[in-house]
Amino acid sequence: MQFDEFQQKMVAWMEEHIGGRFAVNDVLKTNDTVLKGLTQTPGENGLSVAPTVYLDDIYERYMNHEMTFSAAASMVEAQYMQHSQQSKQVAQMAGNYTDWEVVKDKVYMNVVGAKANRQLLEQCPHRIVAEDLAETYRVLVQKGQDGIMSYKIDNSMMKVLGVTPDQLHEAAMVNTPAFFPAECTSMIQKMKDMMPVEMKELLEGDLNDFDLKLPDNMYVLSNDVGINGATVMLYPGMLEKLTTDFGNDINILPSSLHEVLICKEGNLTLEELQDIVREANYTSVGPEDFLSDNVYAVRGKELVNCTYQENYEDIELEDFQDQEIDPDMGMEM
16 A cells, blocks of 8 residues: 555544544654654644644554554554643643743753754754754743653744744753753763663673773763753853863764763874764664764864864765664654
8 A cells, every 4th residue: 555545544544533624744853854744623622733643654564564554543543542632731731822921931942953954944943053053942841751742933933922033042041951951971871871780780790891891081961851962062051061071172972862972082083083973873873863973072162063074975864774763752742
């Protein structure tokens, strides 16, 4: 079954089982990824914001004979009903999202790659950082053990709020560090924390020898939830704190949207650092989590792109290998 036919049959199933009118639309996500989202006409069933169920992965599972169409449709229906309840809760918790006096204390920022998000940035207020990074804005509805609920501020939302990108930036710089406190961990400790309990028990007394096999000059910088943690490097005073803690000669390597690596200069050449970043992006980072293929240095209070661009061909996201990526804990609307 072709994807178009799959979408049409899914719309018919939902209209029969849920009622109302459904449609499948292209939805632009981070890194200009376009997904097929099935949604209901807003306003039906008492929903001011209709939830969206993405069909791409479900269709792939159907084509791989992992489920029948009926099973796939039942999954979509169940997800839609669950998201509908969440949307009602979000609408209640969000309050008056058109009132800047309410929203300004909930605005936070995310960092994304500027090159990889050209289409997205045309639709959203943003600020360019270090040539190839962009600061974008969201409104936090809820943060809890189950993850994050938030919604994106696009150009139309900014217009409704009656604010400027500068005002969004000023609010986000205050709110984001408070919402998502920074965490910095040595690479050695990070690897130990990720190690399965069984392996720790197997190594027992040899666990300290594990330190010798890892770089002792690298640190992982993220936030307390590990989601969009690379934004931490843009926090007010963060670059100054990093140079105070680790010295003036540090590089920042973009590991993904969710974290960056802090590395002292000197042990590896710039070219070697670039190779590390780009090799990781090709082999370990999914397209939706890609941040940048460049290396950064801290110069005073500024983040500087120090990659030798002429040494490399541009990387296209389509060239990345397919990766098995865990679903994002964050609920985005």
